[in-house]
Amino acid sequence: MSETTTERLEVPFTIDGASYTALKGETVLEAALRNGYFIPHYCWHPSLSIAGNCRMCLVHTKPGPPKPQIACNTVVSEGMEVDASSEKTLTAREGILEFLLANHPLDCPICDQAGECDLQQYSFDHGRTTSKFSEIKTQRPRHDLGPRIRFNGNRCILCTRCVRFCDEVTGTGELTVVNRSDSAWIDVFPGVPLDNPLSGCTADLCPVGALLDSDWIHTTRVWLLRGTKSVCSGCATGCNVNVEAFDDSVKRMTPRENQPVNKWWMCDEGRDSHREATTDSRLNVARLDGQPVKHQDALEAALDLFSATPAAKIAYLTTGHATCEELHLLETITDGPGGVNYRPDGGAFETLDGFKLSADKNPNRAGVVAVLGDVDAGERVRKGIESGQIELVVVCDSQPGGANWDEGLVEALKGDVKAIVISLEDTWLAQTKQVAFPGLHAIEKDGTFVNQNGRLQRVRAAVSAPGDTRGELDVLQELGRSAGHFPRVLSAGGVFRRLAAASPDAFGGLTYRGLGAVGLPLAGAADQTPADKCQTYYNAGPVSRETRAQDEQTRVAVHRESPLGYGTVRGNV
C-alpha cells in the first residue's frame, strides 16, 4: 500500500479490452481495483499478505497459461491482456462458487452477515441457482473464539483473512486453521482466547458470516442500519467510524478507512463506546437545586444567575471530551479562569502496520490546547473560588462516568460558589448545584475533535438526544446571547466559523465543508496527510457493506421517505 508513490514505473495493460496502467510489481487485482474495475475476491486484502486460497479472483491472462489464474497473485506485465468477464472466466468463477457453497449451510435468514455478505453478493452476481452437491454437508464447530467474536464454522470459507490479521497486523497470532480440507476450521489455541484489543476487526474482515461480533448479533439486520460518518470518542486516536443506528438507537460502530488515523481498523473499546450514552447513571432531565424541572425553567434560572454575575467573576470547568466548539463558547462567555479535567490513561496498543491505539483516553486533548492554550486542571479556579473572586462556575462535563475533579477543587465547589452544570452523567454537581442541564454524548452531538496527531475531524450526531436534552452548544449559546456575546443561537458549523475567525493561527481557513469525511490537519500538526491521500481504493469492512450502504442511500432517497420510518408507532397511535 504505502509504496504507491510516483517513482514506481507505470505499466500499461488491458482488462476486457479497456486500457489501464498498473504500477510496476502490482498484481492484476490490485491494479484493477485501484483503477475502479471490480474483480470479485475474498481472501485478498491490501493490508494482509497474499494467500491466494479462495480462488474467487480467477481471470485469464495473455501472455499466460491457458487455464485461469488468480488475479491477486499475478503480477501485471507490460501489455498484458486480462480477460475478466468472458464466458470462460465466468464459468470458472461459477465453478468456484459452487465449491464454496457445497458445504455452506445457506442459513442467510438467521445469519447476521446477510445483506453485507460477499458470498451472498457474488452468488447473486455469478453463482448458479442449483448445486450438483447431493451429499451430506459437513458439520464444523460453532463457538465463541473470544469475548466478542462468535465463530460459525459451517459458514467459513477458509479465506484465512482473520488468521493473517492476527499474525500480521496485531501480531498476537491467536487464530489458526485446524484440520484439513472440508473438515478444516478456524480456532484458537487452547486457553488462548481471541481477546486482542482489535479482535472486532476480524469480524469486519471476514467476508462471510463465520465471524460475527457477539455484541450486536441477533439484534437487528444490516439493511436497516443508517450509518453516520463520525469519529470515535474513546481515545485520542480519533478513529473514523460509521455510527450505525436503527430506530434511533445505535446498534454498532464500524471503522471507516482513514490511512493516517486508523488505517482500516478500530479497537474493541471504541466499538463499545456508544454504550456510554445509554447508561442508567445518565442525566436526562434538567435540574433546579437538584429537583427535576423542564428545560425552559432551568434555562430561565440559569440566565438569571448568569446575568446577575459579572463576567470576570465567572469561571469554567470542562473535560477532554468537550468539542472545540464547546471550548470556544466557554472561553467566550466567561472572563474568569478555566480548568480542564482529563480521563486517566488507559491501555495503549500498536499494530505491526502502524495503527496506534492511544493511551490517552480523551478524544480532544489536542483540541483543548489548540482552542484554550495553556489551561490547568482547575487550580486557578480553585484559588479564585477560595479567595472569593469567582462567584459562578460553568461546568461543562461530557466525560462518560463524570469528571474526577481534584480534591481541593471538589472542596471548593462544595462551598457557596454557584454553578451552572451541563453534564452527561448525573454527578454530585448536577444533583447539588443551582442549575443542571443534561449534556450530550459524542454520538448525539455535532462538533469537532482534534486527534493526537493534530487532525481536526468532525463528530456527527447519529441519534437524537434523550428527552428534551438540548445539549451544551444550545445552553452555552443561550447564556452567551443573554450577555450580548452573540446575536443568535447557531449550529455547530456556525460556532466553528466563529472559532476559525477567533483563532486564525490554528483554525484559520478551515470549514466544516472542507473537513469532509476524513478531516484536515491543523497548522503545524504531526500528521499532514492531505484529504485526498487518506483513503485508498479499498474500504474497511466487507466489500458488499459499502455497496449496500450506497444502495441504501439511493433507496432511501427514492422511496423510503416515510416520516415514521420502519415499524409500528408504538404506544400512541
Add this chain to the structure above:
Amino acid sequence: MAGSHDHVEEALPPGKSFADRVYLPAVMRGLKLTVQKFFGTVTDKHATVQYPEVGIYDASEAERAIGHPNPRYRGEHILVKDEQGREKCVACLLCMAACPALCIHIEPEPTPPEWGDRERRPKVFEIDMLRCIYCGYCEEACPCDAIRLTPKFYTPTTSRTERVYDKERLLENNPAAQIPQRPAK
C-alpha cells in the same frame, strides 16, 4: 390513439333478437329471481347471512352463505407455530423488508439455549393492522412459512391501539374466532 371509434359498434349489447330488443323478457327473468329469493328468505333459504350476528365460519351457516370469503382471501395475519407450539419465525426481518406499508416491527433475540434447533426468534413482533394493506408480500418473503394471511376480516375495535397486534395475539390469531357473539337480548 388517433381518434378511431370503430370499436364502439362492437361494444353494443350482443342480443339482436326481437325479445332482446323489447327487453321485457329479460326484466321478467330478473324479477323471477328476485321473487324466488324473497320467498327463500321466508322459507329459511337465505341468500345472505345475518352478519355479524351470524359468523360466516359457523360451518352450518357457511355452507349456505353465498358471500363467504375465498380461502385465499387476504385478511389478518397469523404467526404459525411448529410442532412444539413455538413460533416458527426466526426473526429474519425479511417480511419487514418486503412490507411496502412499513407496518411490521420486529426485534430479534437469541433463543434460549435449550431450543437447540435455531439461533434466533422474535422478542417483539408487531403488525400495525391499520397501516397494513393486506398485500401478502410478508407471507411471500418468509423463508420459514412462519407468517400467513388468513381469511379473517372481522376487524372492528374500539381503539386504534388495539389494531397493533403483538406477538402473542398474532400467534393466537385464529380465523375461526371471528364469529362475534350475538349480543344478549
